[in-house]
Amino acid sequence: MRPVNRRDLLVLGAGLAVAAWLVVRASYGSLPALRWWLPVPLGVLAVAEFLGTRTLRARLAAQRDRRPPAERGTAPVRPVEPMLVARLAVLAQASAYVGAAxxxxxxxxxxxxxxxxxxxxxxxxDTVTGVVGVVCSAALVAAALWLESVCRIPPSPDDETPQAGARA
Incomplete structure (x- = not known):
């Protein structure tokens, strides 16, 4: 699985900005009222991904450091299932594209x-709604990119050595 290309996010956002501007320009008078709370669910999702990423990062760091289950009064850290990390990486990529859109x-x-x-x-x-929308959507993109970076597997020492019979 490849990481999200930042350029793809920029192109998606810029293309939809032009398309949205054209649609709003053509039909602004017939659009329903835009309330400030319309983009808030994107912000809620961004906060949820941010908090989940923070927890996942702590659990992965504890697992990588191979700490004992409980250290000096801290709660035991549950091991992280690899499929959970893979699903969260997919969620991060989808959230990044949705946020950019x-x-x-x-x-x-x-x-x-x-x-x-x-x-x-x-x-x-509508300007207030647009500003809240940009902030919430950008927060979702930032949280998604951070979650994706936390889900990356660090290279192992075995990956750096060439295999026998493999050409360089």
Whole structure:
């Protein structure tokens, strides 16, 4: 499994920003009101991934250090199942792409409503929604990329030695 390419995330976000700007420009008057809490579920997911990543990192570090189950009053650390790490890596990749897509959508909205704040009454509230959306979506991308980096397997010493009969 290859790590997420940051360039792919940027291209996805930029492409959807342009597409969202075109859609909002063409149909802004007929869009329903955008409430500030619409992007909050992305922020909740970002917080959940951040907290889960912190816990996973501690468990993996304890497992790599081969610490005894309980050290000086600390709670025992459960071993981490490899399939759990693989599933979390897939979740991280999916979350990174979803977050990048929503960053692009919210930026596209902001590109239209930002300059229109002085002449459109609804644009002020939609600007707040767009800013909350960009922040929550960017937080999801950051949490997902951190989770993906924690799920990486460090290279083992056996990986560096060439196998017998293998060509260089």
């Amino acid at each position: 929503f960053v692009g959508i919210w930026v596209g909205l902001l590109l239209y409503v930002g300059p229109s704040v002085s002449r459109l009454q609804a644009a002020a509230n």
